[in-house]
């Protein structure tokens with residue numbers, strides 16, 4: 221990721237209803253998709269709702285002979301170790317089934333770590349060449365109750381048991397609506413291993429069924445979208461982290477993400493390392509900026525910023541800015557601004573790269589320390605509900621986590637975009 225240009229990714233139309241057939245199993249020869257999108261699509265800016273780091277898991281797989289389906293959801297990029305073999309064959313960092321000699325195809329069911337609206341998927345075939353799955357399709361499950369079974373441990377060499385097949389049959393997943401129709405995959409050479417598919421589906425998804433035709437290997441499944449929490453279960457007096465990925469927070473723009481994307485800051489738990497935070501490149505204009513005020517805060521013309529939409533509008537009552545792991549590269553200071561935006565206003569801001577508009581000061585400039593969890597409460601200067609925030613760091617550096625604790629505003633008083641999202645639950 222290396223973006224100094226203003227980010228200009230466009231939010232997709234979430235009002236468009238899903239049109240594809242829901243239950244037909246299709247003939248691959250007849251329904252080949254036009255093919256994966258060639259360039260990096262905008263939806264890659266959203267959160268990966270299936271990643272194991274946010275709680276995603278594989279609850280069923282028809283076959284895991286060469287490599288288990290749980291690998292699909294690993295956070296780390298896939299790797300290849302030429303000398304690694306298991307008793308079942310070549311060790312592969314992905315999901316790989318045996319070569320089918322009977323009719324049928326392989327499939328698995330993924331439980332999203334964060335249920336939500338899906339805008340696109342990446343079926344990554346890295347290093348699967350000669351054994352990649354030639355075709356896939358993806359179906360969506362919108363379940364009220366999670367299934368009462370899940371797969372545990374290293375399942376290399378396993379096939380689904382009769383009892384697992386009987387349990388999974390109750391989900392009726394073969395009739396779930398299709399998000400991606402049967403589509404050809406490119407093999408996993410490093411220059412073409414990403415297979416991007418844009419998704420138009422306006423319902424809250426909890427599970428995915430990934431079908432591969434007829435068999436083969438896939439390294440990773442990334443499911444890009446925005447979480448949708450059921451806010452009816454949250455008491456009005458309860459403080460929640462309104463920007464948390466698990467509560468529906470999403471990054472909508474940033475100035476720089478050279479070493480780490482700002483969305484990492486809203487992930488669960490403490491950051492595991494620097495790569496699990498937001499880190500910008502060193503600003504090349506820093507030598508000109510070394511003049512500090514009485515509080516020791518640099519008076520700099522340069523800064524970096526990231527904008528987030530809250531999972532629910534609300535009044536922010538306390539803020540956590542964690543610089544964990546950033547010791548020689550923490551920012552000198554930070555400040556936070558906030559505002560309320562309608563969906564139309566938000567779309568205009570995204571189009572113009574967040575260059576204009578009236579932000580209000582939420583947290584005045586605060587000096588930061590290395591590898592430290594900073595808590596701010598009395599310093600806050602805004603006490604009204606907001607829907608969007610902008611974190612500004614000066615002059616550059618890394619922040620591992622941003623938490624915005626507050627109370628969700630009752631939905632009737634919330635901006636229309638949030639009402640629309642909540643009504644889909």
Ligand SMILES: NC(=O)NC(NC(N)=O)C(=O)[O-]
Pocket residue numbers: 286308309310311312316319350351
């Ligand atoms: N060399 C291979 O990768 N062979 C087989 N796959 C594994 N993982 O051994 C295969 O053909 O499906």
